[in-house]
Every structure is written in structure tokens, then in C-alpha cells.
Amino acid sequence: MKIGITCYPTYGGSGVVATELGMELAARGHEVHFISYAPPIRLTDSNHNIQFHEVEISSYPLFDHAPYALSLAVKMMEVAEAENLDLLHVHYAIPHSVSALLARMMAAPKRLPFITTLHGTDITLVGNDRSFLPITKFSIEQSDGVTAISHYLKRRTIEEFDIKRPIEVIPNFVNCDLYCRTPNPALRAEWAPGGEPILMHLSNFRPVKRVTDVVEIFAQVHEKMACKLVLIGDGPDRSAAEYLVRKKKLGRHVHFLGKQDRVYQLLSEADLFLLPSEMESFGLAALEAMACEVPVVATNVGGLPEVVEHGVDGYLFTPGQVEIGARYALEILSTPDRGRAMGQKARVNARKKYCANDVIPMYEAYYRQVIEGAAHA
Ligand code: GMT
Numbered sequence: 001m002k003i004g005i006t007c008y009p010t011y012g013g014s015g016v017v018a019t020e021l022g023m024e025l026a027a028r029g030h031e032v033h034f035i036s037y038a039p040p041i042r043l044t045d046s047n048h049n050i051q052f053h054e055v056e057i058s059s060y061p062l063f064d065h066a067p068y069a070l071s072l073a074v075k076m077m078e079v080a081e082a083e084n085l086d087l088l089h090v091h092y093a094i095p096h097s098v099s100a101l102l103a104r105m106m107a108a109p110k111r112l113p114f115i116t117t118l119h120g121t122d123i124t125l126v127g128n129d130r131s132f133l134p135i136t137k138f139s140i141e142q143s144d145g146v147t148a149i150s151h152y153l154k155r156r157t158i159e160e161f162d163i164k165r166p167i168e169v170i171p172n173f174v175n176c177d178l179y180c181r182t183p184n185p186a187l188r189a190e191w192a193p194g195g196e197p198i199l200m201h202l203s204n205f206r207p208v209k210r211v212t213d214v215v216e217i218f219a220q221v222h223e224k225m226a227c228k229l230v231l232i233g234d235g236p237d238r239s240a241a242e243y244l245v246r247k248k249k250l251g252r253h254v255h256f257l258g259k260q261d262r263v264y265q266l267l268s269e270a271d272l273f274l275l276p277s278e279m280e281s282f283g284l285a286a287l288e289a290m291a292c293e294v295p296v297v298a299t300n301v302g303g304l305p306e307v308v309e310h311g312v313d314g315y316l317f318t319p320g321q322v323e324i325g326a327r328y329a330l331e332i333l334s335t336p337d338r339g340r341a342m343g344q345k346a347r348v349n350a351r352k353k354y355c356a357n358d359v360i361p362m363y364e365a366y367y368r369q370v371i372e373g374a375a376h377a
Contacts (some may be wrong), residue, residue: 001086001087001364001367001371002031002083002084003022003025003031003032003033003086003087003089003367004076004079004080004088004089005018005022005033005034005088005089005090005091006018006034006035006036006072006076006088006090006091006100007034007036007040007091008036008092009036009038009039009040009041012092012204013119013120013172013282013284013285014117014120014122015041015091016042017091017117017119017149017173017284018091018117019034019040020042020173020356021089022043023043023045024175025049025360025363026049026050028364029049030049030364032049032050032051033051033079033083033085034050034051034052034053035075035076035079036052036054036055036072037054037055037057037068037072040052042261044261044262051083053075053079055068055075058071068095069102072095072096072099073099073100073103074103076099076103077102077112080103080107080110080112081107086113086371087113087114087115087367087371088100088103088104088113088115089115089367090115090116091117091119092118093116093122093123093126093136093140094122094126094136096116097139097140097142097143098135100114100116100139100143101114101139101142111375113371113373113374114143114144114145115143115144115145115146115147115366115367116147117147117170118146118147118148118153118157118281119149119281120280120281121208123136123153123156123161124156124160124279124281124302126160133161136161137163140161140163140165141163141165144370145168145366145369145370146166146167146168147167147168147169147170147366148169149169149170149282149303150171150281150302150303150306151303152281152303152306153281153303154169156281168366170359170362170363170366171282171353171359172282172284172287172354172359173287173355173358173359174288174291174350174354175355176291176350176356176357179264179267179291179292180268180292180293181268181292181293181343182264182265182268183268183269184265184269187265187269188269191228191269192227192228196227196228197227197228197271197272197333197338198228198229198230198270198272199217199218199221199227199228199229199271199272199274200229200230200232200266200267200270200272200273200274200289200294201214201229201230201231201232201233201274201275202232202263202267202273202285202289203233203285204234204235205233205234205236205237205238205241206235206236206237207237207278208277208279209235209275209276209278211237211241212237212241212244213276213319213322214229214276215229215248216326217322217325217326217329218250218253219248220322220323220326221326221329221333225330225333227253227333228254228255229250229253229255230254230255230270231254231255232257232258232259232260232263232266233258233260263288264291267289267294268292268293270289271294271338271339271343272294272295272296272297272329272332272333273294273296273298273314274296274297274325274329275296275297275298275299276297276298276317276322276325277299277304277319278301278319279302280298280302280303280304282303282307283303286298286307286308287350287354290308290313290314290347290350291347291350291354293340293343294343295313295314295339295342295345296346297314297315297325297328298315298316298317300316300317300318304316309349312342312345312349313342313343313348313349314332314346315331315332
């Protein structure tokens, strides 16, 4: 198949999923065309089946804000025509599904079906910003196919937008061959020279991630046992987290790594992964950690209970209740094997439901269904 994929190319989870999906599809022989304003940051494969098409953003002085959604629609239509695309697959509803809808209309009478994959804040945040609701609802209804990354998000979309059309749940996935435990003793010695357990967090440091709760939990664990904290990523709340670390005089025990590409090489060094988010429709970072045999302490919100099994491969707690998060973290790290058995269960559970080898065929089957449906429409 020839598929056009559009996503935010920066460090958001939706962009990561879209990029990994494109690379997996290309490896399976499909032709993949990424269409966005910049190459996706996780696009590390140089497969000849992958091409990137840049959307140029117009800078005409009259435009205070360049009309990206329109430029994107034109580019989608042009690429579809030039490359004879079978399908557009857009990740994150706003504004990508609206652009795809316009592209489909412009491409007529040639058929150009499009699938919208909902990731989370495209649904949960517009719930709070009513001005986006009508156009998001319209573009979901007009999509030839719609997928959600968790059962929670499907339910929330139906409720929030009063959607009557079918929504397919195709969960996020991880490449289980790449994301596996491959210890790097030199790295561990650098972060934890005394052999201390390592707690880890990975996110885009947005307020929804509650990164300062990561520091609070770590501080409480550190009072009871020697340990280290590694934070991967960057974003608006990094300064607040750094300030809290300084205030608590924990600087010698905390490593801020900033944005990193090959996170699977880092996750393997963790003994525990912390994800105390206010909301997660799925929690891809938790799944990536689990695939690397790392038990997770996360919040019991959104789709996280579909990923982390409380008491089996991690623990779940209510957002903001950092004392409980710290208690769970201590419980895991105080076991004689320092949580290794729980970590192994985490990998088993990640493999059961979320390996790319099982999830990519779900996308392929759905693509075929949507293409056939459009042909008969
Ligand atoms: O919140 C983020 O990290 C970014 C956001 C996005 O769409 O880029 O993430 C959402 O999509 C991820 C990938 O599907 C999910 O794993 C995250 O749970 C989801 N974030 C929220 O729902 C807050």
C-alpha cells in the first residue's frame, strides 16, 4: 500500500507513534510518505520506502498566524496525486483531520480516503475548549476511518463528542526487539556509582505530566534509601523540576538528560519508572519502560490501567498523592531482587498485547477495510 502519514514531528507521543508506525510499515514493504512541516524527530530509519514531504509555511506579512492547516491540505493533495497514494493516515485530530478532509475533497473524483487516529489531548483538551469541539466532531464524523489508542479514549470520544460512528481501538505499540533489557554497566556506573537503584522518568515535561511530583516522590524515597533519579526529556516544567531539586538539595542525586533519541538504550538502566501524570490516554513511555523490564509506578488515570496491571507489573495511585506513589516505589525497590521479578512480568505483559508485530497487522487490516469501503462508497 502507499500511505501518507501526517503527525506533529516534535517530541509528543502521537508523533512518536506515527513515526514508529511509518517505519514498521516501510519495513513490511509499504510505501510511506510523511507529510509535515519538519521531518519527524524519531525518524531514524533510512528505508528507501520512506519519503518526507515538507509543508512550507507561508510568511506573507498579512498573516499574523500562517494558515498551516491549508498549506498542509494542499501538500496532502499534491503528494497523493504525484505518488498515487491509497490512503492518508493523520495522527492527532487538530488540525490534521480537517486538512485531510479538504485534501480528499480537492482530490475528487479520485478517491483519497483518510483515517484519523485520536491520541488524547486532541480529545481531552478540546473537551475544555468548546471552540474546537464542532470542527473536531465534524472531522471525526467525516473521516473514512477512526482509531483510538485505548478503550478509555474511545469511550471518552463517544461521550464528549456524541459520536455515533464506529471507532476502532488499535493500541499503541513498541518494537519488542529494540525495546528490551540491554544493560550498559558503564552508564549505570556513571549515574549510580555506589550501585544505588535508579528511578527514571521520560516525558515532554508538560504540566499534565506533573514532573515536580516525580521529584517529590524521589525525595521521599531518597529519605529512606540511597537512590538516584534520571529524567529524560524537556519542556515547560523542566525549570520547575530543576528548582525543586535544588531546593531539596538533591542535585548530586538527580540527572537531567534533556531530549534523547534512542531511549531504549537508557530505559534498560532503570529499576523503576515513574509516570505521575494528571492524565494519560495511554502512557506510551510506561509501555516502553515495561518492554525494557522496568516496573512502573503511575497514576490510575485514563488508559494507564489498560497498560499497567496494579500489583503485577507496577502500581497505580491517584494523581497528586505523592506519599502513596513513594510508598509503592519503596515497596518495589525494597524487595530482595529490587523489583526484577516485577520488571520481568512487565515485559511479559507488554509483549502479550503491545508488540509491534501484533499491532501493525491490525493497522494493515484496517487500512484494507477502509480502502475497500471507500471503493464501494
Ligand atoms: O501528552 C503527550 O505526551 C503528548 C500527546 C500527543 O498526542 O502527542 O500524548 C498522547 O498520545 C500519546 C501517544 O498515543 C499517549 O501515549 C499519551 O498518553 C497521550 N497523552 C495524554 O493523553 C495526555
